[in-house]
Amino acid sequence: MVTAQETTLRELLEGAKQYRVPLYQRTYSWTEPQHKRLWEDIRKLAEERVQNPRLTHFIGSLVLAPNPTNGPAGVSQFLVVDGQQRLTTLSILLCALRDHRAQHEEPGHRDRIDQEYLINKWKPAHRLKLVPTQADRPAYEACLESTPQAGGSDQVGAAYRYFTAQLAAGATDSDDPLDLERIEDAVISGMALVSVVAQAGDNVYRIFESLNNTGLKLTQADLLRNYLFMRLENRGEAVYDSLWFPLQKQLNSGELEQLFWLDLIHRHPEVKQTDTYTAQQARLNGLHTEAEIEAEVRRFCRLGGLLRIILHPEEEGDPEVRRRLTRLNAWDTTTAHPLLLHLLDRRAQGAATSSQIAAAMLYVESFFVRRLVVGRATATVGRTLLRVVKEMPTDLPVDEAVRAYLSVGRKYYANDASVRDAVRSIPFYLNGRATQRKLLLQWLEESYGSKEPVAPDALTIEHVMPQSPTAEWRQTLGEDLQGEESFAEAHESLVHTLGNLTLTGYNAELSNSSFLVKRTQLAKSGISLNQEIAAQKRWGRPEIHARADALAERIIATWPGPTEEAGNRSEVPWDLMHKALAALPAGSWTAYGDVAALIGSHPVSVGARLASHPAPNAHRVLQVEGTLSQNFRWPDPVRTEDPFELLRAEGIEFDKYGRASQAQRIGVEELAHLAGMPQQDASKHLSRPRSGRNDPLDDRFVEQLRDLQEPKVAMGTLLVLEAWTNLGGMLFYGSGGETSCFLMARGKEHELGNIWPAAIYPSGKFELVFQHLSIRPPFDDIALREEFRRRLNELPGVKIAAAKLALRPGFPLGVLESEEARARLIEHLGWFYQQTVNFDV
Structure with missing residues (x-):
């Protein structure tokens, strides 16, 4: 017997309660894509609850079982059978929100949020409301207690840094600042879950299996089709043959779902694609006759023909419209599709000419290009383009209206x-x-x-x-x-x-x-x-x-x-700097020049900004040689800590001259990764494996290696590759101009997917791919990645910082000139290979 009810985070966490993640559960594994989606949902919900305070957003179920060890301690204890990723993420977010509000608003927020949602203050034996697995507990407690180790390189630390970075970036957006009270309200009162609580003695695993073993699901398009034809009792067959069947021939299932969502966006830009069926059903419930339903299907059919042209520009008749559609398709973004559908519909209705909609599309292309040039390729672009149809001026020709809408507000349509x-x-x-x-x-x-x-x-x-x-x-x-x-x-x-x-x-x-x-x-x-x-x-x-x-x-x-x-002013993206600095792991540092290169500024300007405006982790920005700036001071007069001692407490190693270890430095490319800039995924560009000396990619890699490296270095590298294949590994190659070589332990056909420990670049880098390993079993376990890092640091001339366990650090190929270094590397690659092939699913 189980009980299931809808609840909120507030109801789950208020009072004397404790939720324990059993030891047999896998460790915390959410990564940035899940963090980003949750954060976007929270921001959107916070805005919508201004008009409708009772609005909630459903984020899934939480399966709980009473803890068998429950006693008369006055604390209700539960085991988290399913949903630990959501509950842990929301708790980490509350830690980040607490720290931000305490620092920037009122210190009292710390005790308030702690006592209401994070700890049982009066129950020291059961102090934590959430108790993660043993592997995650130290990292989680560091966030909970705000120690210098908070925000480390593990998955828990990465989540804390991600949310800290979003809060920091939002605080610097003068045109659209975060309302932190609304954000907190959305988190604790707006995030809705279904709490499924088993009774003592129930088989909670059977419950978990029945909740997740749902088989093939109907798509949103399937559901809407079924609803429409349920309403067409007499005309269903005729409408299907004349309208729906031709529509299905033009668009596949995913494209049909996109069509129905695009149709909603024109009127309600806030509708998510996952809510397409529910929102369309609510709208269609207002229609009462079969004739009205048939008219809707006819309208969908007409719009489907226009979406077909957007997706296949070669079918467009006007050459300039075809050129603009082709370019926007090549840009590979669907955020412009609502506007493109509207433009083509305006032309079909006789309200715009081909030249006008082509000009409007050029403004959209310019909007994308100029944003990319000034480093704002992704900032708010989705929100901007989803709202353009509803909010652009109605008293102007459509091309001028699009340009006017994109030009005002903080949309980053860069001026000259x-x-x-x-x-x-x-x-x-x-x-x-x-x-x-x-x-x-x-x-x-x-x-x-x-x-x-x-x-x-x-x-x-x-x-x-x-x-x-x-x-x-x-x-x-x-x-x-x-x-x-x-x-x-x-x-x-x-x-x-x-x-x-x-x-x-x-x-x-x-x-x-x-x-x-x-x-x-x-x-x-x-x-x-x-x-x-x-x-x-x-x-x-x-x-x-x-x-x-x-x-x-x-x-x-x-x-x-x-x-x-x-206007006619240029801007430095200080919010990007805040985002990158907030994401710096404890035990790492970066240089003023690195930050300046990231945001297109100058080291002196960065130093002046950090000295006059509060920024997260500003003490982790050092001079290029790793020393503290003589002019460093805390913008907040309340802070009196010695930054040198604080950095040491966080894990930075200093030499006798007071210089931080260069191995712990985060360079500009790593800063870009931490700031959330899109990174090229090497796994999408792997070519076939080495198949003997007749493989042209193998030959090209060796040729480039010998052209670019000294003979002893090239030979040492090739000896390592030969040893890898003798271990049982494979060699795959990148398809770029520089032919990189990947040491593959598993191919993509494996049930767990491909995995490789490193990539070798002929230009001189042996790159460790911790970033990719973090989502590939068994090295999604941070303890294994840490062991691999420790082993690699045994090589002469190699020192990889713990703060880089979520990045792609490396060492020069020159290290492999040493016979001792090669022997140790081959030994540790053998250890890596055995960990992957012996891993029991």
Whole structure:
């Protein structure tokens, strides 16, 4: 016998209660995609509850069983049989919210939230309201107690850092600041769960099985079809044959569901796609006759034909509309689909011309391109485009209305001044999706009007000044250093900017070659972007900035900007800095130059900002050599801690000169990952395994390795690869211009999916893929990843910080020149391989 009732987090946590996650449950495993979805649901619910305070959002079930050890302690104890991921995540979020509100509003929030939702203050023997598994308990207690170890590199710490980063970023958004009271209310009163409580002696596992073993589920489109034809008792067969069946031939099940959702978005932008059937049913309940229902099916059929054109632009008749649809499809985002459907419908109804809707689509394309250029590719884009149809002006032609809507408010439709500033300073290569970055360069090339067509599949993005500079490159850039600027700071500020990037089919051949070699190769290219670079005699800061300025003017001329109402000021994305710093794990640090390169600013400006405006973990930003800035001070006068001692307590190692360990430094690319910038997933670009010396990818990898590394280093690397295959592992290869090699322990055909410990790049890096291992059994267990890190640190010349257990650190291939280092590495790779093949599902 079980009881099931809908409840809220407030009802679950208030009072003397304790929820224990049994030891046999798997450890906390939610990662950023789940955190992000929950956070977006909470933010949306907080906004909606302003108008309807009783509104809730259902997040699933919680299966509980009375703890067999329950006694007369006055605390109701339960075992969490199912739903521990939700309950743990919400508790971690409450810790982050408590700490943020206590720091930025009123210290009393700490005790209030603790006593109401996180601890049983008067029951010391059962103090924690949530008791995670033993493996997760130290990390959770660090968050609960706000110790220096809170927000470590484990999964619990990652969740705490994620929510801390969102709260920090929201606090700096002057146009749309977070209302923290509403957020807290949405979490504790708006998150609805079904609590299923078994009685003593019940078989809770049978209950769990029956809840989850539901078989194939009907799609939202299936449910809506069934509802419509249930309402068509007399006309059902005729309507199906004449309207519904042709509609199903045009669109598959997923596309049908998208159609019904897009139809709702025009009127109710807040509707989630998962609520399509419920919302459509509520709307259709207002229709009373079969004729009205048939008219709706006819309307769906007409809109379906328009969605078909959006998804297959080659079927569009007007060449300019076809070109714009093709480009927006290539951008690979569905957020514009509601607007595109509306535009095509306006034309079909005679309310807009093809030239007007093509112009409107160009403004949307410009909106995407300019946001990417200024480092705002994803910020609020979904919310903006889902609301455009409902909120754009109705007294203007449709193209002008779209531009006017995108131009006002904090939508990041970058004006010309912002584009000019950003192209010089923003690390373009670290922003947006890889496909979008390449598209922008491809479209820039097309803007030259070259008669030689660009073959995009054969091209990759090339850093002219390489990411791993040689002595020759260091000498060139050294001539351009300013004041006390270091080479590392100058290099980071330039290498990933648009002015230093181009398209080439010779990425691997060029790699970190000298500019003289690159210039000769680029001069042979038929690509106009490369001809401009080849015309230069050297390649340093002045040349990169000059090219950036020229590209900025081309972007401005090709993609029209916002209306004058958008203003004429450029912005530094300080909120991005806050997000990255909030996500810095305990036991790590970053440099002013790293932060400056991330946000397209200058180290001095970053230092001045941190000295005058509160920012999370500001004490973890050090000078490039790892020392505290002499000018460091806490913006909050209440804080008096010694930052040096605080960093030491968090796990930073200092040498006798007071310099933090460089192994614990988080560089700009790792900062970009922590800030939530989209990362390219290497697992999507793996090619076939090594199959002997006749494999061209194998040959290409070896050729690049020997071209780019000293003979002893190349030989040492190949010996490690040979040992890996002798262990039973496989070698897979990346499909990029630089042929990377992946040490594969399991292929994707395995029931647990593929897994690999490392990737080798011929340009000189042995990369450990902890980020990928964190979601691949058995190394989703942080204890195994930590053991692997400890083993690797036994290699001479290798020191990987614990704070990087969720990132992709590495060491130079030069380490493998040593016979001792190779022997130890092979031993530890053997350990890794045995852990994967002997893992019992």
